[in-house]
Amino acid sequence: MMEKQKVWVPDPVEGFVLGIIQDIGHNGEATIIPAKSKQSTMTCSLDRIYYAEQHDQVDVDDNCALMYLNPATLLNNIRTRYDKDKIYVSIFFFFVFSSVSFWRYTYVANILIAVNPYFEIKNLYSSQTIKSYQGKSLGVMPPHVFAIADKAFPGKTESTKYLLRYLCELWGSAAGPIEQKILDANPVMEAFGNAKTTRNNNSSRFGKFMEVHFDNRYQVVGGYISHYLLEKSRICRQSEHERNYHVFYLLCAGAPEKLREQLSITKPDDFHVSYQY
Incomplete structure (x- = not known):
């Protein structure tokens, strides 16, 4: 009733x-x-x-499996899973068009929602986990960036990092020099584009478009970053309790003496733009 x-x-x-x-x-x-x-x-x-939902503490892998799909049930499912260290949840959308004689189904998108756990979850990105997602259809395994990596190329810094690891380790059979160079480029890009904010000590304040090239045997043969979009305002001014990009502090901590003289680098507290808190 x-x-x-x-x-x-x-x-x-x-x-x-x-x-x-x-x-x-x-x-x-x-x-x-x-x-x-x-x-x-x-x-x-x-x-x-x-x-x-009748059982509001029972979580589902796919939000579309909820009896009532609305903003409240979606957020509750994400929160319930988060409390169980399940940081991924999927949404599989499709439209249904009806006519007099038949139904028509059209796929729209496979969407992966990721919630930052702010700590390392054991074996979440291990080699064994990578292999367990190889060749699996979406929905067979629990939601994971590796499942999306097997079918598509998503964005966001952390997701891209693990996607590249998946592609290089699995489809490249072994991480050779090209694969390793692609993987090694991520920490450099993050040093120049990540910064501490009030909500995240390692927040991505940049966007990039990356291409990964494969041959006809699905071996990684090259990569290319064509766009690197940076939040330039952070270089000269940060909000209260936020910081400059990581590379600034790396230079203050370890730049060679000659470079320190050329750039007039001293310690972070000497600079208004560093905002040490």
């Missing part, structure tokens, strides 16, 4: 809180009993309420 329906209600702190509909008034507002809050009841307009 409707009065037993579990729902998600918007909350300024949690995003959404779980509750059960107690009553629906004639004015279009529902009275809701919170599942965890000490508050006895709360009211909310029906157009701001989202249906909740």
Whole structure:
């Protein structure tokens, strides 16, 4: 019955809180009993309420497997998985077109959602994990950047790093000099494009377009970075409690004396743009 329906209600702190509909008034507002809050009841307009899953603590690999797919259930599934160290979750979209005589299905996209765990999850990117995703159809294995790497070339710095490792280690049979050069280029690019922010000590403040070239045996034969888009404003000014790019501090810490003299490098605290906190 409707009065037993579990729902998600918007909350300024949690995003959404779980509750059960107690009553629906004639004015279009529902009275809701919170599942965890000490508050006895709360009211909310029906157009701001989202249906909740019956088992809200059970996670699914694919958000589209949820009975009710809405912003609240999607976020709850991501949070539930995150609490279990499952930082990846997929969304497999397709459209269904109906006609008089038949149904038509059109694939739209395979989307991988990744949540930064801020610590290393054991064996998440091991060689054994790489091999376990080789040649598997999407959905057979749990969501992972390696599953996407087997089918496509996604972006974002961390995802690209592990995708390249997947391609070079698996399809390249062994990481030779070309593969290793491609992998070794990532720390250099990150030094010039990553910086500490208020939310992340190693935040990517740049974007790049990278090509990886293969021969007819799927061996890696080359790579090319055609675009490198940098947040240039960070070089001369940072927001409070944020820092310059990592390369600035690397130069302060280890540049040869001759280079230090040429660039007038001393220590980070001597520069307004370094913002040491």
